[in-house]
Amino acid sequence: MAEFLSSQRLVEGGPSGFTRSLERLLPLLGFTQVVNIDGANDQGGDLLAYFGQELVAIQAKWKLDPTLGSVNDDAVNEVSQAIDAYGAASGIVVTNGRFTKSARARILAFADVGRSVKAWDGAALAKLARGANELPPEVELRPYQNEAVKKAWEALGEDGPGRALVYLATGLGKTIVAGSIVARMLEQKPDSRVLVAAHSTDLIDQLEKSMWAFIPKGVPTQRIGDGDHRDDLSGVTFAVLPSAHAYVQRGFCPDLLVVDEVHHVGETGYYAQMIETLVDVPRLGVTATPWRGDRFDIERTFGPPVVRMSIPDGITRGYLAQVDYRLLADNIDWEFVRDASEHSYSIKDLNRRLFIPERDEAIRDRLTAVWNATRAPRGIVFCQTIQHAEALAELLCRSSTWRGVETVHNGLTKRERQQALLRFRSGKTQLLTSVDLLNEGIDVPDVNIIVFARVTHSRRIFIQQLGRGLRLRAGKEKVVVLDCVSDLRRIAEVSSFRAHVEAGESEILNVSRSKFDFEDQIVAGFIEQWIADVGDLATAADVVRLEFPPIEDIPHRGGDERTL
Secondary structure (H helix, E strand, O other): OOHHHOHHHHHHHHHHHHHHHHHHHHHHOOOEEEEEOOOOOOOOOOEEEEEOOEEEEEEEEOOOOOOOOEEOHHHHHHHHHHHHHHOOOEEEEEEOOEEOHHHHHHHHHHHHOOOEEEEEOHHHHHHHHHHOOOOOOOOOOOHHHHHHHHHHHHHHOOOOOOEEEEEEOOOOOHHHHHHHHHHHHHHHOOOOOEEEEEOOHHHHHHHHHHHHHHOOOOOOEEEEEOOEOOOOOOOEEEEEOOHHHHHHHOOOOOOEEEEEOHHHOOOOOHHHHHHHHOOOOOEEEEEOOOOOOOOOOOHHHHOOEEEEEOHHHHHHOOOOOEEEEEEOOOOOOHHHHHHHOOOOEEHHHHHHHHOOOOOHHHHHHHHHHHHHOOOOOOEEEEOOOHHHHHHHHHHHHOOOOOOOEEEEOOOOOHHHHHHHHHHHHHOOOOEEEEOOOOOOOOOOOOOOEEEEOOOOOOHHHHHHHHHOOOOOOOOOOEEEEEEOOOOHHHHHHHHHHHHHHHHOOOOOOOOOOOEEEEOOHHHHHHHHHHHHHHOOOOOOOOOOEEOOOOOOOOOOOOOOOOOO
16 A cells, blocks of 8 residues: 555645645656646646656645545546646546546546546545555666665664765766665665755755655655644655754654755754754765855765765766867956966956956857757756846847747746746757756756856856756767856866866776867967966865966967957
8 A cells, every 4th residue: 555645644745745645656657757737827737747658637636524525527627728738638637535426527528529537536546556566667776876875875874883975966866876775774674764854945845756766655755844744754754944953853853864965064053953963863965066165074974975976977987978068268358367477366356357258149149059050959048147047038039049948047936937847848948047046956857058157156056057967868969068157266177177087088987078178279278277377276265366377478369359
C-alpha cells in the first residue's frame, strides 16, 4: 500500500498536499514529465503529465470528509477547459471523495463527442496505489556518484565522524547522491525519520519531487514551511528555514539530517542553531558551489568533502557539456592600463575603467549570429535588474530569429513564473531573460546558449548560472556562452577553467573539446599575462589592491572606438 495515499494523510495534507500526492503517484503508474500547475488561473488543470506520447490534463479535487464530499460536473467541465488550454489529448478528474451522478453523466456526454475524461475517486485511488510500482524506473548512478554514496555512507556510519560533505558542480547530480543516501537509510531502517532542509520554498519543492524517485511508496513524505504544517513527521520531511529550525527546537529529532545548498550554512543563524541542537544526529551536506561571501568554511561543520568534482572536472571527464565560452572583452582604456602598471589599483578601480558594458542591441546581434549557427537553440540571458530583464526581453521580442521571449524574475507571482517556465519547457518559448531567479531550486530545462548581460561579483552566482547550460542531453553538442560584461574576477575564473581543462588533455579520460576564448586577441594577450602576474582573483573583494610588474609594449589603439 502507498502510505502517502492513505485516507488519513490525504485529508491531513489539504488541497495542495493532495495535488502533491498525485504528483508522486503518477510516475509510479507510468506517467512521465509530470508538472504541477496548481494555482490561480490554472485554466482548470492542476497537473500535466505524459502517458506514452499523449499529454494528459489532471484536475485534483480534495475533500475534507471523503465519505460525504462529492464532486459534481463543474470539475469535469474544468478539466475539459484544461484540455483545450494546454492542448492535451485527454483529462482526468481525481478526488479522495466521490463523484455525483451528474459528473459521471457529463463524462459520458464528452465521450459521445470524442473527448476522453476519466474519473478517479477515493476507491479508485486505493486500487491504483496497490497496483503501482514501488519506485519509478531506477536511476542508474555514474561511477563518481556511486563513489560519493559509498564514502558518504561510511562517513555517516557508526565508525565514521557522523558527517559528510559532497561537492558536485551543477549538472553532476548532487541530489541523486543525497537521494541514494536517504534510500540506504530507509532500506536499513524503514521507520527512520529523515529531515531534508533548505533555505527556499522553491528549492524544497524541487528536492521533494526529485527524491521521490528514491523513496519507496510505503514511506510518506511531507513538506513543512511557507504555511504548511504537519504533526506527523514520519518518513521524510522536507522543511524550509526557519520552519525546520522551529520544529527541531520544539523537539523533532530525525535519524538523519540532509542540508541542500549547504553553502548557506554559516557560523551563526538558523542552520547553526539547528545543527548545534542535533549535534549527535548524522548530517549530510551537499552543494554545487561551496563558497560563501563571509568566508566561513563549511568544512568546519560538515568535514572535508568525501567527493569533489568541479565544472572543469566534469567537462574533462565527459559528464558535462562541452563549452564554447566567448569572452567579449573590448573597449579597454589602454592609457589607463599604462597608468595602472605603475600604481596599485583596486579591482573596483580597474573594472570601472577597463570594461564598458555593451549596448543591448550589440548583445542581440551577437546572440542572433550564435542562434542561427546552433542546432535546436534554447537560451537564457542573465540580466542585472528586473527592469533590464524586461527591457531586454522587449527588445529581443522584436526579432523573428527566435520563437517567443519571456522574462522570469521575483517580481512575478509564483503562478506567472510557473506558466513562463512551462512554456519554455514545452518549446513555445525559446528564450528567457532573468535576474537571479534561475540560480537555485528552479527546474529549468537544459539550454545550449547562455548570455551574461550582467556583472556579478559572486563566484557562486556565476557558477550556478553557467551550470544551467552544462547538463547533457541527447543531441546536445555543446553550450555556447557569450560573456558580454567582463569583470576581472570573471576573467580570472574563466582563465582557471581553461587552465584546468587544458591541463588534462593528455589524460585518458579527457574528451574535452571546450574552448575558452577572447574574441579580441589583443585583449587576450594582455589579460593572460596580467592574470598570471597577479595570481588568484576569482574570490577577491572590491577593495583588494593589485600590484603587478610593469607591462611593456601594450598595443595602443588610439582612436579605435570598436564595440562588440
